[in-house]
Structure formats: C-alpha cells, structure tokens
Amino acid sequence: MPGTRFDVAIVGGGLVGASLAIALDRIGRRVALIEAAPAGAPPAVFDERNLSFAEATVHGLRALGVLRHLRAPPGAIRRIHVSRAGDFGRVVLDASEHGRDAFGQVVVARDFGLALEARLNECTHVTRLRPMRFEAASSGGGMRVLQMRDAAGAAHSIEAQLLVGADGTRSIVRDALGIGVDEHDFRQTLFVARVRTERAPDGTAYERFGPNGPTALLPRGDGHFGVVHGVPRDQADAVAALPEAQWLARLQSAFGWRVGRLIASGTRSAYPIVQVVARSLTGERAVLVGNAAQTLHPIGAQGFNLGLRDALTLAEMIEAGGDPGDATLLSEHARRRAEDRARTLQFSGGLARLTANDGDTMRPLRSLGFGALQHLPALRAQLVGGALGYRGDVPRLCRGEP
Template sequence: MDKFDIVIAGGAMAGMTLALAIQHRCQTSLSIAIVEPFETNHQAHPGFDSRSIALSYGTVQLLKNFDLWQDIAPVATPINDIHVSDRSHLGITEISAAEVGVLALGYVVELADVGRIFAQKIAQSANIELICPDSVADIERSQDEVTIRLQSGRQIGSSLLVAADGAVSTCCEKIGLEMHEHDFEQVAVISNVVTDKPHQGRAYERFTEQGPIALLPMSEGRMSLVWCLPPEQAKAVKSMPDEQFIEHLQQRFGWRLGKIEKVGQRASYPLILRYRPQNISHRFAIVGNAAQTLHPIAGQGFNLGIRDVASLAQEIADSQGDPGSYVMLNRFRLRREQDRQATITLTSALVHVFSNDYLSLRIGRNLGLMAMNGISAVKAPLLQRTLGLVER
C-alpha cells in the first residue's frame, strides 16, 4: 500500500489549489495524492467546464501568497466596476476599483484555463501524485491513519483525507457527515454573450422579479452570463432559438451594454444550498463545494471555498508535525466557523430579498441600494465581503 501524508479527493479548483498551497507553505516536505475521476484536459470534466468564475480581490491576494497568481494573471480579465440595479425600479449602486483604491475589484477567469495551468504545475511537482482517472470507493480510519480503497482496487494510506469532491461529496457520505439542503427553486442558465458596446471591465448584477442576472467581463469582449430563473422558465429559455433568447435577455437586462449580438452554447444547473455544519471529523476535513455550495448571487461561493483552502493549508503548515492531528483539525474548524456562517447567511438573505416582487421588499431593497450608493458606511460591510477581505 502506498502511503502519503495527505490525500485529497477531488482534483478540480479547490483540490488542486489546496495541493499547490500546501506544497508552497510546507516547501515540499509533505507527500500529497490527488484522486480525481476525470482527466483535466477532458472536455467533459465537470470541475473545469465552460463556466467562468469571479475571483475576488482577497482571493487574488491568497493566490499570490501561494505563488499561483502569476500563472493565472495572463488569462484573467479585471473587474474595474460593479453595477448593481433592480429592474424597473430606482435602486442602483456602483462600486469602482478607483473608489476602493485597488487595481481591480476582482478578476474573471475561465475554469478550463485554470484547470490547464494547474494540471501543468501538478505534473511538475515531485511531491504531488495525481491519481487519475480514479475515485474513492471506501474509507477506513484507525487512530493514526486513513486507508482509502479506490475504484481501481488500489489502496493508499494517509494521515489526513481532505474532501474536495464537490457538492454531493462521496467522501462525506461515506464518513456519514450530515448535509443540510435548501432548494431556492431556481435554475441558473449560463452562457457567454457578445454585446455591441465594450464592457470596459464592468460587471453587472441585475435583479429581476424572476431572479438575478449577472454579466461578468471576459476576454475578447465577451460577457459571462448567469441568469437565475424558476425551473420551468429556465427550461423554456434554455431551449429558445438564439434570436429569441437574445430578445428575451435584452428585455430583462436592458440596454446598458447596447444590443446583445450573439449568444454561445447554453448550460444550466439547479440552485440548491448545500451545507455541512461539521467540516471536520477524525483525520478528515472538507473544503470548497463539499463543505458548502451557495447560490451564485454576489459571487461568494468559490471565494469562500478558497478561504477554506487557504486556512487549511496554513494550519497544516503551522502544525509542523502530524497533518491529520485533532489539534490541527479543530483549529481549522474554529477558524472557518464565523466566515462560513456569515457568507451563507448573506447570500441566502440576498436571494430572499431580491428574487421576488413583494411591494414591501421592493421598497426596502431600493431604499437600501440608494443608501449604499450615497453612504459609504452602509456600503462598507457588503463591500468587504464582495472584495473577499474578511477574517478567515
């Protein structure tokens, strides 16, 4: 049986970032295995598909700390401004990088690009073994070790197993960790669109009575669309001919970017909050979507997961001994508690407030947006979380 100091189940963004972060923090003193069912360069890899994600300012600082940002920067598009509005109502707020005093509020990257870059770095790392394609079949834990049997029949041992294997985590299910679910009764339709006006690095969050529409600036003048709708409407919108889809989106989003000229291939996924209150167990930790999967409103989910990764990597490095010890794991648990709860509460509250057209909430949210635009003290708490500048 091959033995490693740490085994990470899941080789998408969270898992690969964790492996590279631990390597950087521990200066290659720990051996790491990543168990991943899908080959990174395979078009069907669910963790590195056609989606784009917004990396907050704080996430970029963490990636810089891990010596990863310089490789991602060439394929990243800066977010210079964020424009938040409520369809057919007065509420508008804007946040600019200049106002905050940073070069960019965040950056948009295509997951496929980051997957390719990280795979190259993993391949060059002597202390990281990528076991792919393979997956976890069974887990046995003793006092000092975790034994993992893989679907291929191979057995590997480790001091610590980290679940980074997505929202419906096989590892968490085998360990028996409880998961809470809340169905937002929305589906996200995603695509890339092209508009006749240049985006100039501006991101848009547009609240409509059906749900939020987000447009993120991308390379080559494209915008990444995330359109949240009730399930039946999402199904209808996704299957519309391009011309009809564009017309429908134009009506909902407006003309701030001029005419929407082109739409790419569409995909969709249901929006369900999945949250595991317990993010550790004996010789076991959870990061990223396996710990919590959030609604995409305000773009918090991935950035919260990277804070999980950064905290665990730092605690492992600081432990300077057994990477799966209870003392280290408990420090990680306590460290992540407040940030996880606050971010989950914020995103769920935003969905509730902005995804309906009740008169009382409509008035309240518009007053709130106008207040945020005029009073910096009101804007500050949301701005801090948007930038990812929170305690972890």
C-alpha cells in the first residue's frame, strides 16, 4: 500500500469511475482508485457493446485527454432515424440542420477501455489498488475509513475525505451507505453484436421500436454497424442459441431493409434490462455516480452520457477547493444533478414503456407524436438537446469550455 490517506477514494474502475479519477488527477487531487480486476485484465464492462457518445460527452472526454488514445476510429452520428413497427410516421434528425457535423460518436466499449487505461497510466495523482474489493466504510475525524480485501484475502484500510461509489448497478458502496433503490424490471434482454450489412454505414443511427423492445443500428468507425436488439426475457435463451443465419433473419424482420441485407454477425452478448434508481445520491462524506446512482434502460443510449455528467459535475465542484466531502458541497452536487437525472430517467423509461405498448389506442397517438416531433420546432429542439447531451445543469467540460 503506497499510501493510506487520500482526498477521494473511488470504488469501481469502470467507465465512469476511471473517467472521474482522470478528471480529479488533472486538478491535482490525490485519488485512490479501487478496482476488482487485476492489472492487465480489463473490467467486464469493457466488452463488445457499442457506446454512443453525445456531443457533450465527446467534449468532456476530449478535455480529459482520453479520445486521443483511441486506437480505432469512432463512427460519427450525423443523422438519427426513429420509427416504430406498425405505426405511421418517423422522426429524422440531421446534425447539419443544427449547425453541427455530428450529434456524437460511436465507440466500442473495449476500445474505450483501452483508451482509459492508457490515460490512467499518465496520471500522477491516482493510486490504483487492484485487485481489491471494498467491504465497508466508517466515519471519523473528518474522514471515511474504507475496509478492503485483496485477492489473497488480506485486509487493508485507507482513509479518504470523500468516498465515491462508481461500482455499478449492484453497488456494494450504496448498500454500505444504506441507500435504498427503486427498481423496474422491463422483462427484456438486450443482445448486442457487430453486423455487416449490404450498405455500409453513412452516419445514420437507426432506432426501430417494436412491441418486444428496440432494435438499433449504430454506425461504427470500422465499416460495420453495432446492433442492439431487445427480446422478451423468456425468449432470451432461445435467441442466444439461434444459428447465425436465423439470428440475422430475426434482426432483418425486426429492423427492415433500410441498410439492405444483413450479411454477417459477430459474437452476441446478452444483458437483462432492469432500471435501478438510488433514492439518494449522497451520504455522509459519500456520493454515488454512474450506474450506482441510476441504471437506465439503454434506449436512446443515455446511460454512460448521464454518468459522465455526474462525474464531471462532481470534479468541477471539487476543483473549487476545500474539503471534497463537505456536506454543503455534496448537497449542491445533488441539486445540480437533479434536473438532468430526472429528465433523462423520464425520457429513457417513458420511451421504453410507450413504444412497447402495442394497444390499438396507442398506435394513432404515437403516430401523431412522430408527426409533431418531425414538424414542430420547439419539440424537435428539446429532442436535439437531449441527443447532444444538454439537459439541466451541464458541467463546464461537457459544454466544451476550458
């Protein structure tokens, strides 16, 4: 253990936890990053999922110096095409109509993980404790005392002015703080894979809704699409077992022919979808960020974007100086995150429920909604703002400001 006292201890070295550690390093704060995965073995979240970074996220990650470490080119999202099977109408958003080259970028989670790792290796104020598992935390003397255990079973402890739970949906930190959650099981499983299509990506991201969940195609930088396909939970095992030809036929039926024939698919991964929302973001000298604070339905690709705004808002407040675990600071952080969090949860959860309802009365209402979004500037502006990552009080780095 190279040191036992830190300004901030972050439990969880995944997407949001690593990003927060980098943000705090750049302002000179002493950080302990507690990671369950050993060195050389990336966390499980760095897999084949396709991450859709909104413009605000691109600004933030560029400011942190992460994007320059990407080894594979990202795919630009220049248009967003939204429709639903069985409903009239569609919504098409074009970034050029809003003075932008793109709404955001598509990056493979594995590639992003390697970029975060490379950037963390440049940090001079981050101490990585790995493999290490958080077990408990107590308070005293203006500090949080963290109890941990290494891979050999030996106990360790450190002190930090602020404890950050960035340890995912089933957060041990959240449990240790006694913070309850509200859960909604969508009874869906999402499959993700890479697919090759007859027509190469042209910068359009497609979201096609159906009664069993969404099917999305995201333009990757390698000339393929990243596919996300929702199925009822009780069909997940059968879909996982489909041969490639039948899997592609299922995707083709759900999505249609907007990109021509679906030719080939990479390995499929499956993720049960459950919304988990913490009832509080803060505790005594403690705060939750990312999936530990809220795990969303991935419809509209809002999860990591929201989590990064959690992290960069916290870093911005800590940058002002003083005690990072001060109760007033944490209360203000929760206040600043409230609107963005509430609106994003309402958008993702509400859209998932609305588009999955196959009742006869809902179809004409959805068609009217598509028409309104397509033709009413005020509604389109709200949708575009959300797609770009600008909801509520957006942290400075996400706005592209120095």
